[in-house]
Amino acid sequence: MNHSRPSLQKGLLPRHVQLMALGGMIGTGIFKGSSDTIHMAGPSVVLTYLLGGALLFLIMAALAEMAIAYPGENVQHLIRRAFGFRWSFLVGWLYWANWTLVTVVELLAAGSFLRYWMPAVPLWLLALSCALFIIALNLFPVRYYGEAEFWLAGLKVAALAVFILLGAGMWFGVIEGADGNPWSRYATYDDWFPHGIVGMISALLVVMFSYGGAELIGVAVTEMKDADRVLPRVIQTTIWRVIGFYVLPIAIICGIMPWNAVSAENSPFVQVLEATGIPGAAHVMNAVLLVAVLSAANTGVYATSRLLFSMAEQGEASRRLLRTTRHGVPLYGMGMVAVCIALGVVGAYLAPGRIIGELMAIPGFTVLIVWMMIGAAQLKLRPHYDTNPFFCVKAFPYTTIIAVVSLGAIWVSFLFQRDHRIGSVLCLVILAVLSIYGASKEKQSRRSEQNTNEQSS
Numbered sequence: 001m002n003h004s005r006p007s008l009q010k011g012l013l014p015r016h017v018q019l020m021a022l023g024g025m026i027g028t029g030i031f032k033g034s035s036d037t038i039h040m041a042g043p044s045v046v047l048t049y050l051l052g053g054a055l056l057f058l059i060m061a062a063l064a065e066m067a068i069a070y071p072g073e074n075v076q077h078l079i080r081r082a083f084g085f086r087w088s089f090l091v092g093w094l095y096w097a098n099w100t101l102v103t104v105v106e107l108l109a110a111g112s113f114l115r116y117w118m119p120a121v122p123l124w125l126l127a128l129s130c131a132l133f134i135i136a137l138n139l140f141p142v143r144y145y146g147e148a149e150f151w152l153a154g155l156k157v158a159a160l161a162v163f164i165l166l167g168a169g170m171w172f173g174v175i176e177g178a179d180g181n182p183w184s185r186y187a188t189y190d191d192w193f194p195h196g197i198v199g200m201i202s203a204l205l206v207v208m209f210s211y212g213g214a215e216l217i218g219v220a221v222t223e224m225k226d227a228d229r230v231l232p233r234v235i236q237t238t239i240w241r242v243i244g245f246y247v248l249p250i251a252i253i254c255g256i257m258p259w260n261a262v263s264a265e266n267s268p269f270v271q272v273l274e275a276t277g278i279p280g281a282a283h284v285m286n287a288v289l290l291v292a293v294l295s296a297a298n299t300g301v302y303a304t305s306r307l308l309f310s311m312a313e314q315g316e317a318s319r320r321l322l323r324t325t326r327h328g329v330p331l332y333g334m335g336m337v338a339v340c341i342a343l344g345v346v347g348a349y350l351a352p353g354r355i356i357g358e359l360m361a362i363p364g365f366t367v368l369i370v371w372m373m374i375g376a377a378q379l380k381l382r383p384h385y386d387t388n389p390f391f392c393v394k395a396f397p398y399t400t401i402i403a404v405v406s407l408g409a410i411w412v413s414f415l416f417q418r419d420h421r422i423g424s425v426l427c428l429v430i431l432a433v434l435s436i437y438g439a440s441k442e443k444q445s446r447r448s449e450q451n452t453n454e455q456s457s
Contacts, residue, residue: 030210030246031109031267031289034253037203038262042194043185043254045203046247052207053243058403059371061393062378068389069381075374076310082377085316089438090431091373092311096304097430098366100337103300104344105363106293107131113290116270117283124349130294131341138301139329149302152295159288160245163269166281167252176277182255194259205364205414210246304340305333316441365427368411375404 037045066078073081075095080088111127118126137148169175171182185191193200253268256275262268267289273281309330312321321332378393378400393399415424 030249031269031292034210034250035262035268037206038250038254038259038268040195040203040206041199042259043191043251044193044197044200045207046251046254047192048200048203048207049210049246049250050243052204052211053246055371055403055406056211057243058393058399059374059407062400062403063374064391065389065393066374066378066381068391069385069387074310075370076307076314078381079373079377080314082380083373085314085442086435086438087373088314089311089316089441090434091370092307092316093434093438094366094430095370096307096311098363098370099300099303099307100340101363101366103297103304103337104341104347106297106300107134107341108344109293110290110297113267113286113293116286122349124345128345130297131338131345134294134297134301135334135338135341137298138305138334139325141328149295149298152291152298156288156292156295157241157245159285159292160249163273163285164248164252166278167249167256167272170256170272170275171252185255185258201410201413202417204410208364208367208410211367301334301337304337305330308333308336362427365411365414365424368407369431372404372407372411375400375407379404 034045037048041048063075063078067073070078070081076088076092079091107127107130108123110130111123111125114126114130115121115123140148166175195202249269253262253272256272257268262271267286269289270282270285273285308317308321309324311317312319318332321330321336323331325331379397382396415428417424
């Protein structure tokens, strides 16, 4: 273990980081959560994904600009530079809680996909097996992690592309399996909005959960080679690919199957491929979904352990979290993640039928807060750049203001929705606890600095 000068390794290549961001975003939210969003909004969920994608693009563009203006600083560093210790502490721990919950959800989803073949095995045992595999993978040096994630994420991107082609074949009648005329499901307002505009808006929280992970680029920047040169291109290509890989598959599903025929038990992707009648197609797709959520969990373990390391560097977490293995992997950070995953497995044992749905709502709240803080940090820091970065957000500050206000309105609206009452209360409690503790830590930090200055003088 490395005790003297703990540090992370710069072993991630641009292709690793780009696929990591895709790996974080293309997981349970699209493959399993899409059944929930379709039931909430019907075919208008396509518009919900487009709206979420537009907000995502604006926030990621702001992140790219700041990362170039302040090379080597990740999301938390930028927020601290803009708003100081208290907000950095709040966002850091909130983001850690977000990714921890996401990781638990992805591993539970992996267990649920395994139950497609092993229905007699309990969910908690299958999820535990997946967790042990992912934690072991993350103990290797970061370059091996990056390479593994590159291929895991690449596989699910390729599978989505194949699904789009097969779905298009069903849509246009080349392949049998579509239930009725796909075009008729988008013919009228009632077809688009079976639950009205409210239904479309209600699906936004799960959509935001789905898109959460793009900002991971801002965490991985400290381990990326030539970050200032390649970051804008990585972010831009990632955004467009993710929007395409969300919007097109969901539009195809809503056209091939009636929205109210989508089952909550299995992934809509598996249901569509079962309808094709192609031998083994559903089994192949279920295997791909398993790889997809394992990839997202892999990204989650990486994000949580590195975030704890970053917070320990800034005095926002215990200095013990700076301890790394000889390969530069945060040792105690991995331990904390493992403990939280174990708690999720216990939850799966106690409430296997409800655990995934209850946990999915909470990261949607936290992602919105982190995105708002990224936009607010850009508004605060832009006038203070030493030099204008070569990549700047267009129509600033209007685009960033629109994004922050829209995200804020979405966040507030969900606090008053009955379906998200448990997640809303829990999120507010977490915010209150972190705010109080952050204020206390800030006072302690100031007293320590004051005592140090007095002793030196």
